[in-house]
Amino acid sequence: MTDNRTPESRSALMARIGGKNTAPELVVRRLLHSLGYRFRLHRRDLPGTPDVVFPSRRKAIFVNGCFWHAHGCRIGQPPKSKPEFWKPKLERNRARDNRNRADLRAMGWTVLTVWQCQARKADQLSTRLLTFLGPPTKNPIDMREAKR
Numbered sequence: 730m731t732d733n734r735t736p737e738s739r740s741a742l743m744a745r746i747g748g749k750n751t752a753p754e755l756v757v758r759r760l761l762h763s764l765g766y767r768f769r770l771h772r773r774d775l776p777g778t779p780d781v782v783f784p785s786r787r788k789a790i791f792v793n794g795c796f797w798h799a800h801g802c803r804i805g806q807p808p809k810s811k812p813e814f815w816k817p818k819l820e821r822n823r824a825r826d827n828r829n830r831a832d833l834r835a836m837g838w839t840v841l842t843v844w845q846c847q848a849r850k851a852d853q854l855s856t857r858l859l860t861f862l863g864p865p866t867k868n869p870i871d872m873r874e875a876k877r
């Protein structure tokens with residue numbers, strides 16, 4: 730990976746990719762909202778601080794950047810330069826993800842990982858979210874409509 734960014738713009742990029750409220754995360758949240766789900770964000774009291782949480786369903790979603798979480802897809806490849814630096818770092822991230830998912834499951838949660846590259850395909854993503862979560866809760870307005 731050629732890297733001719735200034736340290737400032739690079740750290741901005743790293744913060745964006747590694748941090749919360751990333752672009753793919755916003756895509757997932759918008760989609761969940763449009764499907765009619767209600768959810769909580771970034772529950773720090775749960776292992777790994779899942780990005781989207783459905784407390785009553787005990788279900789949690791991680792939205793992972795392909796690079797930082799070492800997806801292995803086209804955009805998730807490690808840089809070719811400095812493998813001695815990147816390889817252990819990305820492997821640690823991946824091991825930590827696995828541990829967090831296992832800890833959540835041990836606490837009785839069901840966990841879904843949505844990858845950055847999957848957030849681009851809205852139709853497939855909707856189907857996956859609906860399958861994972863089950864039907865959205867009807868809000869009072871929908872209930873009134875249904876009674877007519």
Ligand SMILES: [Zn+2]
Binds near residue numbers: 795802844847
């Ligand atoms: Zn990916």
